[in-house]
Structures are given as structure tokens and as C-alpha cells.
Amino acid sequence: MSKRNRGLTLIDLAIVVLVVAVLAVVVAPQFVSSAPDDRKREAEIQLSTVRSLLQAYRVDHQHAWPLVDGGPSLEDALAGKTTAGGVVDAAGRCQPYLEVFPQNPYSGSARVRIIDHARPTVDDVTPGNAGGWLYHPATGGFWLDRSPGVGW
Numbered sequence: 001m002s003k004r005n006r007g008l009t010l011i012d013l014a015i016v017v018l019v020v021a022v023l024a025v026v027v028a029p030q031f032v033s034s035a036p037d038d039r040k041r042e043a044e045i046q047l048s049t050v051r052s053l054l055q056a057y058r059v060d061h062q063h064a065w066p067l068v069d070g071g072p073s074l075e076d077a078l079a080g081k082t083t084a085g086g087v088v089d090a091a092g093r094c095q096p097y098l099e100v101f102p103q104n105p106y107s108g109s110a111r112v113r114i115i116d117h118a119r120p121t122v123d124d125v126t127p128g129n130a131g132g133w134l135y136h137p138a139t140g141g142f143w144l145d146r147s148p149g150v151g152w
Contacts, residue, residue, distance in 0.1 A: 042105040043144050050133070053078055053097040054140045060094045061086050065140040074112045074135050075101040104132045106146055113145060122147050 008016075057077070058065055061084060066077035072088040079101055081092040103110045109132035115124050120134045120143050131145030 039105045043146075046102045046105065047142065047144060050078075050098075050102065050142050051140075054142060057094075057097060058140065060084070065137055067137050068112075068114055068135070074114075074137075075110065104144060104146065106144075107131060109145075115141075 054065065061082070064086060066072070066074050066086060068074050068077065071077070071086065072080070072082075076088050077086065078097045079099065080088040080096055081090055082094045083089050083092040084094065101110045101112075107126075107130050109130065111132040112135050113124070113126065113131055113133070115134050115136050118136055118139050118141060120136075120141075124134055124145075125131065125147040126145050129146045134143045134145050135141065
């Protein structure tokens with residue numbers, strides 16, 4: 001018997017291509033569809049974190065929410081040292097709650113818009129869903145600036 005070196009036949013190559021195509025059809029949708037779920041999950045985590053930090057701020061500041069009208073921005077109030085009265089001051093006794101204010105995972109914006117009613121409405125949302133967050137200083141309510149909002 002003589003050994004013949006033979007390469008891949010056309011049928012072998014077709015089988016390999018078929019197997020790769022089947023794998024691509026089965027696996028690719030899982031990666032494509034996970035991106036929106038990841039952003040939603042991240043938004044929910046960010047909301048939960050900031051809401052918890054707002055509660056901690058309230059405990060440290062005599063049961064007061066960060067008041068941003070005429071005072072520091074919410075971002076500064078949570079990321080800077082503050083006095084018991086809520087004034088941002090490097091010598092304040094209350095430690096920063098955040099190093100950096102989180103970005104909205106959908107828009108990439110960390111900007112906080114103040115709303116004047118207890119629950120956000122579609123009219124509060126920045127056009128084109130380009131905003132960061134919504135905050136109601138009287139109640140400490142904090143929401144995603146997006147329509148439909150996560151956690152409304």
C-alpha cells in the first residue's frame with residue numbers, strides 16, 4: 001500500500017464552511033442583542049448607587065436632600081467634601097460620596113437637570129434622549145433622563 005498525501009477536498013472545505021456558518025448564526029445574535037440589555041443593567045445599577053448615596057447624604061446632613069437651587073450642583077454636592085449644612089467645602093466634615101458623577105449609559109452625559117415636580121414626565125426628558133439624569137431636590141428623587149425612563 002502506498003500512502004498518498006492528499007489535501008482538503010472540496011467536500012471537506014464545504015463542511016468546514018457550513019459548520020462556521022451555523023456557529024455564526026447561532027452565536028452572533030447573542031452578542032448583538034446583549035448590548036441594550038447591558039446598558040439597561042448599567043443604568044439600573046447607576047440609579048441604585050446614586051439613590052443610595054443620596055440617602056447617605058441625607059443621614060449626614062440632618063435629613064436634608066442636597067439642595068441645588070442657589071447652592072452647589074448635585075454633582076458637586078456628592079463628589080466634594082461638605083459641611084453639615086450642605087456647603088461644599090474642602091474643610092467640611094462630610095466626605096465625598098463619589099469620586100466622579102456617573103454617566104448615563106445611553107447618552108454618555110453626567111449632567112443633572114433639576115425638575116420641579118415629584119415625578120418626571122416625558123416633557124422633562126432632554127430632546128433626543130441626550131441628557132444625563134433628572135433630580136427633584138425636595139424629595140431626593142433621581143431618575144434617568146431618557147424616554148421611556150428606567151426606574152420611573
